Amino acid sequence: MATPEYILTLSCPDQRGIVHSVSGFLTQHGCNIIDSAQFGDAQSQLFFMRVHFSVDEAGIQEAQLRADFSQVAETLSMQWQLHDAHHKPxxxxxxxxxxxxxxxxxxxxxxxxxxxxxxxxxxxxxxxxxxxxxxxxxxxxxxxxxxxxxxxxxxxxxxxxxxxxxxxxxxxxxxxxxxxxxxxxxxxxxxxxxxxxxxxxxxxxxxxxxxxxxxxxxxxxxxxxxxxxxxxxxxxxxxxxxxxxxxxxxxxxxxxxxxxxxxxxxxxxxxxxxxxxxxxxxxxxxxxx
Structure with missing residues (x-):
C-alpha cells in the first residue's frame, strides 16, 4: 500500500513565520516534506507556498490533518487546499x-x-x-x-x-x-x-x-x-x-x-x-x- 502523500497549497498576507508554522505543523503530525516552494510577491504583499509531503506516522488521517491545519490557517488568514498526491483528476x-x-x-x-x-x-x-x-x-x-x-x-x-x-x-x-x-x-x-x-x-x-x-x-x-x-x-x-x-x-x-x-x-x-x-x-x- 502506497504511503499517503499530500500537496498543500496556500496563499496569505506576507508575514514572518509562515514557513516555520507550516513545517512545524507537518513535523508535529509525523509528516516528511518531499519538496517545497514558496514566493513572496512584493506588489500584492501576498505569500504563496506549495508543499508536497508524505505521512510517515501511522494513524494520521486526512480528516485530522485538515481539521488541525485549519487552525493554523485561520491564525495566518490563509486560503489553502490539501490534495491527495496519488489522485488522478x-x-x-x-x-x-x-x-x-x-x-x-x-x-x-x-x-x-x-x-x-x-x-x-x-x-x-x-x-x-x-x-x-x-x-x-x-x-x-x-x-x-x-x-x-x-x-x-x-x-x-x-x-x-x-x-x-x-x-x-x-x-x-x-x-x-x-x-x-x-x-x-x-x-x-x-x-x-x-x-x-x-x-x-x-x-x-x-x-x-x-x-x-x-x-x-x-x-x-x-x-x-x-x-x-x-x-x-x-x-x-x-x-x-x-x-x-x-x-x-x-x-x-x-x-x-x-x-x-x-x-x-x-x-x-x-x-x-x-x-x-x-x-x-x-x-x-x-x-x-
Whole structure:
C-alpha cells in the first residue's frame, strides 16, 4: 500500500513565520516534506507556498490533518487546499475541427505521461468520434449551428455542463474548441477550465491567423494557455512559449510550427494543474515548477 502523500497549497498576507508554522505543523503530525516552494510577491504583499509531503506516522488521517491545519490557517488568514498526491483528476476535453491538441493530450494520457482520467470528449462537430473510440473514451457530439440563437447556445451549453457534471470533472480542457463560451458558462467553470490559442492576439484575429502573420513577416510564433474567464482570451496566463521563424517559411510551415507549440504549451498547463502547481495571484498566476 502506497504511503499517503499530500500537496498543500496556500496563499496569505506576507508575514514572518509562515514557513516555520507550516513545517512545524507537518513535523508535529509525523509528516516528511518531499519538496517545497514558496514566493513572496512584493506588489500584492501576498505569500504563496506549495508543499508536497508524505505521512510517515501511522494513524494520521486526512480528516485530522485538515481539521488541525485549519487552525493554523485561520491564525495566518490563509486560503489553502490539501490534495491527495496519488489522485488522478477527472478531465473532460472539448474540441471542434482542429485536432492536434486533442490527439497530443490523448497520446500523453495513454502513455502514462499525463496522470489524469479522461472521462469524456465533447465536440460541436463529429470529426473525432473515431479517435475517441480508439481510446475507448465516450464522445459527445453536441452541435451548434453557425449563427445559432442565444437560446440554442444556452441549451447546447447546458448539455455540455450536464456531461461535465455527470463525469464529476475536476478540469475541462478546451483543446481548440472554437466556440465562445457565455459568461454563465465561464462562471460555472471558473478556476477549472483551461484554453489554448496562438499568441498573435489581438493582432491577427479570425480565420487563418498564421497566414495573416506570414503576410506581416512575423519572426516569432507562440502559444498561450490560460484559465477561461468571461473576458475572451484574457484569463490568468498559465504557460506560454515561442519558436523563431523566418522569411523562407511559408504559411503552411508557420501553421505546423504553431500547432506544435500549442500542443506543448497546453500539455504543460494541464500538468501544472494536475500537480497543483498553479496559484492565482489576482489576474496573474504563480507557477511552482
Amino acid at each position: 477527472r478531465v473532460v476535453l472539448m474540441v471542434s475541427k482542429i485536432g492536434h491538441c486533442l490527439n497530443d493530450l490523448l497520446f500523453r494520457y495513454k502513455s502514462g505521461l499525463l496522470p489524469v482520467e479522461i472521462k469524456a470528449i465533447i465536440s460541436n462537430h463529429s470529426d473525432f468520434y473515431q479517435l475517441a473510440a480508439s481510446y475507448n473514451i465516450p464522445f459527445h457530439h453536441l452541435p451548434l449551428a453557425t449563427g445559432a440563437s442565444a437560446e440554442a447556445k444556452r441549451q447546447q451549453e447546458q448539455k455540455v455542463l450536464e456531461v461535465i457534471a455527470a463525469n464529476q470533472a475536476e478540469l475541462v480542457v478546451l483543446a481548440r474548441y472554437m466556440q465562445i463560451l457565455s459568461n454563465e458558462m465561464c462562471e460555472a467553470l471558473s478556476g477549472r477550465a483551461i484554453n489554448i490559442h496562438h499568441s498573435f492576439l489581438p493582432s491577427f484575429k479570425g480565420a487563418k491567423p498564421y497566414y495573416q502573420a506570414h503576410d506581416r513577416g512575423v519572426k516569432l510564433i507562440g502559444a498561450t494557455a490560460h484559465f477561461v474567464t468571461g473576458d475572451l482570451d484574457e484569463g490568468p496566463i498559465i504557460e506560454q512559449d515561442v519558436e523563431r521563424v523566418d522569411h523562407a517559411m511559408g504559411p503552411e510551415k508557420l501553421t505546423a510550427i504553431g500547432r506544435d507549440v500549442e500542443c506543448v504549451v497546453l500539455a504543460r498547463a494541464v500538468n501544472y494543474f494536475v500537480e497543483h502547481r498553479i496559484l492565482l495571484n489576482g489576474h496573474k498566476t504563480v507557477i511552482f515548477k
